[in-house]
Amino acid sequence: MFRKAVLALLVLLAFVIPAKANSTELQITKLDISNTLTNGGNPRGPALAVMKDGALLLGGGPSGGELFALNSQTKKMRLLGKLIPSNRRLNDSRFAITDIAVLSETKHIANLLISYPRLGNNSNCVEVVVDQIRFNRDSQRVNKVKTWFITKPCVPVSAVQHASGRFVVIDKNSAYVTIGDLGFTQIDNPAKRGDLGSIFKVSANQIVRISQGHRNAQGLLLLNGKDLLAAEHGPRGGDELNLIKQGSDYGWPFVTYGEPYSAGDYVKPSKTGTHTGYVEPLKYWVPSIAPTELVQLPASGWKEWDNQLGLGTLKELSLVLMKVDNNFKVTKTETIKVGHRIRDLEVGVTSQLIATTDEGQLLEIRLK
DSSP, X not given: OHHHHHHHHHHHHHHHSOOOOOSOOEEEEEEEOGGGOBOSSSOBOOEEEEOTTSOEEXXXXXXXXXXXXXXXXXXXXXXXXXXXXXXXXXXXXXXXXXXXXXXXXXXSEEEEEEEEEEEOTTSSEEEEEEEEEXXXXXXXXXXXXXXXXXXXXXXXXXXXXXXXXXXEEEETTEEEEEEXXXXXTTTTOTTTOTTSSEEEEEESSOEEEEEEOOSOEEEEEEETTXXXXXXXXXXXXXXXXXXXXXXXXXXXXXXXXXXXSOTTSSOOOSEESOOTTSOOOSEEESSOOOEEEEEEOOSSSSGGGTTOEEEEESTTOEEEEEEEOTTOOEEEEEEEEOSSOEEEEEEOTTSOEEEEETTSEEEEEEEO
């Protein structure tokens, strides 16, 4: 009788004992970088890239197309140049550099890519552009070398959203880039969507579509240098982590685990709560977390999370840590509040994470 009573009490306690708090604690230092924010609507934190010596490149600023260098030692910022012509953008924070990739670098010269949405030639439509940029580290100036990619179709200006434009470098001559659906009202018509809602391999002379059916992939990673992963925004819920395979379709806007915002949204998903007929995500979130950049955590300094995944978020004001096994199954997830909308996220040179935020802060994140 006594044993039964004890067992009953243990069962009861299993329901009433509060859940354990996050086991992972972060140490976060902050630096004000509000001069790199792009305004015109909601402030947008800058795009971010890390150089081999720890210097940071930040893309955005008041005009959206400014590129800055931040010295990692002195913490001093320098404007390198303006890369989006003023007549090719509106006063809207979404008209800004969306990502920066470092293809190669020496002590004197760095070869970069930038992506951004801009107005088309007649100024009544929007396209996404990938430009090759030369950074002269001696003169501390940048100049455009060549445009690698201009997306088609050029969509009505009212639809400027979901540009994506996230890079991951393959080698010194090529990279993968995400292209969002740009809020195009005909994204559900495969004959008219063109380059939108896709991931491409790009180089100076060739553009190859890798996958399609993406809404707004703001995170992109080559896990262990070989497996391509993407994190993307769904509609109201249905954010996804996907393993990207050549020639695959990830279902947008025909299927989603999210829901339409309203009957008047730019496109209404055909089926919700399902991915039947299309590639299933490795993980999805309902409600939405608004995922941004996806990184592989450093090989040391992160304890049980060494070499695992880190994901920035906007809506959740958090860093999401994930473990993925050899079969790409997400085996553990931990969400840690940082109190800021993380716009971009990179791995630093001393095993720290570096994040830019829409609140105008640069975060350096380590384990406690």
